[in-house]
Amino acid sequence: LVLENNKNYKCCQSENCSKKYVTLLSIIFSSLGIAFSGYCLVISALGLIQGPYCRTLDGWEYAFEGTAGRFLTDSSIWIQCLEPAHVVEWNIILFSILITLSGLQVIICLIRVAMQLSKILCGSYSVIIQPGII
Numbered sequence: 001l002v003l004e005n006n007k008n009y010k011c012c013q014s015e016n017c018s019k020k021y022v023t024l025l026s027i028i029f030s031s032l033g034i035a036f037s038g039y040c041l042v043i044s045a046l047g048l049i050q051g052p053y054c055r056t057l058d059g060w061e062y063a064f065e066g067t068a069g070r071f072l073t074d075s076s077i078w079i080q081c082l083e084p085a086h087v088v089e090w091n092i093i094l095f096s097i098l099i100t101l102s103g104l105q106v107i108i109c110l111i112r113v114a115m116q117l118s119k120i121l122c123g124s125y126s127v128i129i130q131p132g133i134i
Contacts, residue, residue, distance in 0.1 A: 037105035048095035054081035
C-alpha cells in the first residue's frame, strides 16, 4: 500500500513503467503475505489440535496429544493439566486468535493479488507513446 501512495517513486523513464514495477512489487509482497500467514494458520491449527504442554500426574507432557482435538469440546478432562494454571484455556484462546487473524490476512492478500493481477492483465494503465524515441 505504501508503494502505491508514494507519488514520487520512479524506477523507469516512463510513468507507465513505474506503475507496473510498483504493481509487480505489490504482487510479490502480497504473495509473501499469503505464504507466511498461511504458515501461521497451519502451525496454529496444529498447535490447537495437539493441546498445551503441561504438568500432569505423569510429569511434563502433551496431555491431549492422542485425542485429535476432541479435548476442545470436553472441558471436564482439562483438569489433567495441573500446571500452569488455566493453560488449556490460554492455549485455546491464543491459537484461535492466531487462526482467525492469519486466515483473515490470507484472504486480504489473495484479494490484493487478484486486484493487482487484473490491473496488469486487463491493461488499466495508459500507454504513453513519445514521438521520435525508438
